[in-house]
């Protein structure tokens with residue numbers, strides 16, 4: 450019996466997860482080696498990414514698809530000694546070599562990637578899917594988020610409590626269990642269930658509330674429309690959502706070998722895909738006969754065009770994790786992105802997986818991983834983004850301290866307009882009073898202290914004699930000892 454299970458496991462491991470998606474089976478399932486050269490070359494009239502890796506005694510020269518142009522550009526920007534950096538590249542799902550040549554006595558196998566070929570930079574660096582969605586606006590925000598912590602806010606606590614209540618609702622009313630639309634003694638309504646769990650969770654959150662200086666009453670009032678919208682949505686969707694036997698589990702990590710456990714429903718499901726250097730935690734994950742399904746609940750960000758781009762990214766990241774773990778007998782996963790902040794009824798969007806999106810998730814990850822392992826920030830994306838960026842002032846301050854290329858907001862935008870943008874994005878910016886509700890980082894000095902927990906040697910932030918303006922930004926005048934200190938801190942963080 451045990452032998453059988455081992456055999457099955459080996460068979461699964463030997464299967465190429467991309468062959469399940471690609472109608473053409475691959476010839477080379479996996480190649481791995483250190484990058485020795487990266488450039489763009491002209492091929493059949495267009496510039497294409499071209500990378501050479503050392504795979505031991507031989508070399509592999511790979512012509513990649515357009516999804517790797519940004520990676521190649523970033524590698525070229527590292528300078529001529531790329532081979533000394535020992536950057537690892539793992540490539541999955543290659544067609545057969547198109548030719549073999551010789552270079553200084555070593556065989557060089559040439560491959561041309563197809564649309565399904567995935568090249569993973571530094572696969573042992575496993576990023577969280579939320580890292581990708583945080584960096585959707587600008588990949589430099591990944592490094593900034595590592596430097597600027599996010600303390601609990603009233604909105605975040607409210608979001609957690611609504612999440613918790615919704616998951617409890619699904620656990621109680623999931624599967625074949627009946628759901629009532631009233632609370633007349635014949636069964637609890639969806640809204641009553643949500644409210645009951647919200648109340649209980651709120652009572653357990655007193656410490657978090659105190660730390661965030663948030664009032665329970667305000668939080669309760671803020672949550673009412675979210676709970677009502679979710680209850681209405683659930684009431685309407687229940688019949689189609691749960692067309693399977695109930696088997697609800699909660700809070701257990703899973704590898705999706707749970708596929709043997711048919712029709713299991715899980716909240717807070719952790720998925721790990723070291724093959725592609727990604728991990729993530731799904732709000733809700735379950736299986737229906739022959740198909741996986743996930744649901745991601747958003748309690749904020751329901752303004753503007755929905756679904757929000759960063760949220761779509763997040764779900765595509767989960768699709769990427771599921772693609773690696775997918776049983777060949779399973780259909781593609783269904784994903785639902787659900788917004789509780791839309792008035793009256795929560796709004797849901799189906800997000801389908803495509804190979805193009807899988808490649809884009811990987812492209813984004815590769816760029817973040819490169820800045821993670823080198824500590825070098827990506828270049829600013831230009832005025833159109835920097836001007837509206839929620840992290841503009843923090844980016845400017847950190848750039849000044851660490852000698853990064855500064856952000857590039859539009860020089861024609863006045864200081865007042867930049868300030869308005871910050872307010873619009875709930876950005877954190879220095880204030881003379883040093884107070885701003887919901888954000889403990891009231892001053893530049895506060896932000897930077899939070900990075901290291903010690904006072905600054907120099908005088909940063911706030912006062913007229915300690916900062917200057919550039920493109921409408923308040924930039925600190927950095928003392929040499931501050932720069933030295935933070936550079937050292939950043940290096941230590943980077944080593945960690």
Ligand code: SF4
Pocket residue numbers: 586587588589590593828829830831834835836838839840841842844845855856857
């Ligand atoms: S200010 Fe510009 S460079 Fe900095 S994080 Fe924002 S968009 Fe990126």
